[in-house]
Amino acid sequence: MKFIIPEEVKQILSSFEDKGYEIYIVGGAVRDLIMGRVITDWDFTTNTTPEQILKVIPDGYYNNQFGTVGLASKSFPKPFEITTYRTERGYSDFRRPDTISWGKTLEEDLLRRDFTINAIALSSPKGHGSNLEIFDPYNGQKDIDSKTIRAVGEPTERFSEDALRMMRAVRIASELGFTIEEKTFEAIKANSTLINKIARERVKDELIKIFSSPNPYEGMVMFRNSGLLAEILPEMEKAFGIDQKSPQRHHIYDVGTHSLMALKHCKSQDWVTRFATFIHDIGKPTTYKKLGTGVITFYNHEMVGTTIAKSIAERLRFSKKDTDKLLILVRWHQFTVDERQTDSAIRRFITHVGKENIEEMLALRTGDRLGGGATETSWRLEEFKKRLVEVQKEPFSIKDLKIDGNDVMRELNIKPGPEVGEILEKLFKEVVEKKLENEKDILLRRLDLLHRQ
Numbered sequence: 370m371k372f373i374i375p376e377e378v379k380q381i382l383s384s385f386e387d388k389g390y391e392i393y394i395v396g397g398a399v400r401d402l403i404m405g406r407v408i409t410d411w412d413f414t415t416n417t418t419p420e421q422i423l424k425v426i427p428d429g430y431y432n433n434q435f436g437t438v439g440l441a442s443k444s445f446p447k448p449f450e451i452t453t454y455r456t457e458r459g460y461s462d463f464r465r466p467d468t469i470s471w472g473k474t475l476e477e478d479l480l481r482r483d484f485t486i487n488a489i490a491l492s493s494p495k496g497h498g499s500n501l502e503i504f505d506p507y508n509g510q511k512d513i514d515s516k517t518i519r520a521v522g523e524p525t526e527r528f529s530e531d532a533l534r535m536m537r538a539v540r541i542a543s544e545l546g547f548t549i550e551e552k553t554f555e556a557i558k559a560n561s562t563l564i565n566k567i568a569r570e571r572v573k574d575e576l577i578k579i580f581s582s583p584n585p586y587e588g589m590v591m592f593r594n595s596g597l598l599a600e601i602l603p604e605m606e607k608a609f610g611i612d613q614k615s616p617q618r619h620h621i622y623d624v625g626t627h628s629l630m631a632l633k634h635c636k637s638q639d640w641v642t643r644f645a646t647f648i649h650d651i652g653k654p655t656t657y658k659k660l661g662t663g664v665i666t667f668y669n670h671e672m673v674g675t676t677i678a679k680s681i682a683e684r685l686r687f688s689k690k691d692t693d694k695l696l697i698l699v700r701w702h703q704f705t706v707d708e709r710q711t712d713s714a715i716r717r718f719i720t721h722v723g724k725e726n727i728e729e730m731l732a733l734r735t736g737d738r739l740g741g742g743a744t745e746t747s748w749r750l751e752e753f754k755k756r757l758v759e760v761q762k763e764p765f766s767i768k769d770l771k772i773d774g775n776d777v778m779r780e781l782n783i784k785p786g787p788e789v790g791e792i793l794e795k796l797f798k799e800v801v802e803k804k805l806e807n808e809k810d811i812l813l814r815r816l817d818l819l820h821r822q
Contacts, residue, residue: 371500372402372491377444378411381451382493384425391416392451393475393490393504400486403513404545411442413451414478414490418471422451435469454478476506483527483534484541484553485509485519516547524556532563535597536575543579543588554595561596572601573685580640580647586633589647593629601685604677605647607654615665621742624653631740637732641691645698645729646736651677675700697726702733706753715753715760716801727757764807767797771809772816780813781820792819 374382378394385392394402396412415422419431422438429438429451436453454472472478475490482488489509491501503510512519518538520527528535535557538549549557564572579588592598599606609625620627628647635646652674653667660666678699682692701721705714722730731754739745764770767790774789783789796812796819799805805815 374501375411375444377442377449381413381426381440381449385415385417386493388425390421390425391475391492393492394501395479395490396482396487399489399491399503400509400513402491403489403510409445410447411445411449413449414454414475415451416454416473416475418453422453426451436471456481475504479504479506480521481530482521483531483537485512485521486517486541488521512550516545517550518542518547518553519550520553520556524553525560528556528560528563532560533567533571533575535560535564535595536572536579539588539591539595539597540575540578540582542591543582543584546584546587549591549595554591557595557597561600564597564600569684570686573687576601576644576685577640580643585643585647586629589629589632593625602648602681604651604654604681608651611654611657613653613665615659615663617664619741619743622740624650627740629740631733631736633736634739634745635732635736637729639729641694642698642729642732645678645695645702646733648674648678648681649699649702649733649737650674651699671700671703694726694729697722698730698733701730702737704730704734706747706749708749708752710753710756712756712760712763713801715756716763716765719757719761720765724761764797764800767793769807770797770800770812771807772796772812776809776813777816780816783820792816795819 382392382394392413392415394411395414396410398408398411401408417425419436419438423429423431426438426440429440431438436455438451440449440451442449454475454477456470456472456477479488479490485507486509488505488507490504492504493501507521518541520534520538538553538557541547542549579585579592582588589598592601593606593609605625605628608628609623611624613620613622613624613627622630628650631649632643632647635643637643637646650667650670652670652672655673655677656667656670658666658668675696678695679692682695687695701718704718704722719727734750735745770793774785774793777783777789777792778785781792796805796815799815800807800812805811
């Protein structure tokens with residue numbers, strides 16, 4: 370089969386082949402070549418030891434126990450990784466092998482891999498070029514054609530070797546739009562508790578990739594049905610079955626299902642916004658009350674939800690930047706849309722949310738509306754969006770004024786001190802109250818009068 374192979378990759382293949390060594394392209398790169406996807410990560414396997422690999426590629430580096438030599442790439446963001454054939458035994462931590470032995474055959478090496486679609490190898494035994502020979506002992510091409518994630522060999526063995534593979538199955542299915550084969554999926558359900566053996570940082574990375582994928586909704590459905598949601602985000606699992614249907618409420622789903630549907634309709638491409646959309650009502654199970662009239666309430670669920678979201682972010686080791694954004698979106702998602710709102714009220718909303726998060730908050734609101742059975746927008750929401758644009762043209766702090774402290778001191782011939790700040794505060798207040806335009810000439814003319822007051 371003919372593939373378009375980058376020159377750097379060809380050079381690696383030829384360097385080993387010229388010395389009579391076996392070398393194959395393996396893993397996700399092969400899968401993506403077959404699918405015609407963009408490749409940024411190239412992995413190889415060979416019958417040479419790490420010491421022999423370094424003789425073939427002297428610029429490589431080797432500082433691990435897994436037989437992997439890295440080589441910096443000029444064309445790709447990730448380094449090339451060239452690994453000796455190996456077999457593995459014992460996985461006491463459910464993540465890494467206790468014992469690694471160098472293997473003798475490609476078949477041995479492919480047997481230890483996670484899924485059939487990642488257990489395909491390519492080589493060019495008849496000379497260098499783009500005509501590569503496919504080695505596919507576990508019918509990975511067939512599973513690519515049927516869009517199926519299937520474990521290599523016995524699924525329970527694969528997941529016992531590395532419990533993170535369970536999340537990888539869901540993540541890869543989300544990225545590719547695949548489904549997980551029944552036996553493999555049942556093994557995930559049976560072994561879902563093993564995910565707690567994995568470092569939270571590794572779990573977080575896979576979770577981010579699911580929410581960054583083209584199919585986060587489908588990914589979260591698989592995530593929940595597999596039992597992994599209950600292990601990683603037990604607070605969200607509790608949301609399923611919490612009823613919202615009642616008089617005076619528009620909701621048609623329980624809290625958990627609504628959260629999934631909100632995620633499905635969230636139009637943001639940002640993973641934090643998608644995650645916030647999924648957990649925005651996570652405070653509702655705790656605040657649920659059913660009144661004697663049959664009305665269901667969730668008073669202050671957004672504040673309770675913010676506390677829970679913070680706990681999740683800490684547990685999964687989110688960065689401070691991502692955590693701050695997540696908490697803002699969860700805390701303020703209940704913002705009011707009312708044509709009677711004053712500019713001051715809208716300014717407060719913008720201040721709480723931050724100008725940089727307004728579009729993301731609106732994306733969450735759209736998902737929230739559609740996920741609750743409402744229309745995508747309303748005339749009130751559209752008017753609110755227009756007001757947001759207009760109000761943002763106004764200054765939000767003293768630093769937004771068209772003059773600064775230097776202008777004040779120069780114009781009034783005064784020295785630095787509290788008076789400068791007091792004058793600027795007065796100017797800012799008059800601009801906010803629309804008694805004064807935020808124009809430099811107008812502000813300068815106003816200075817003298819303020820100074821004498």
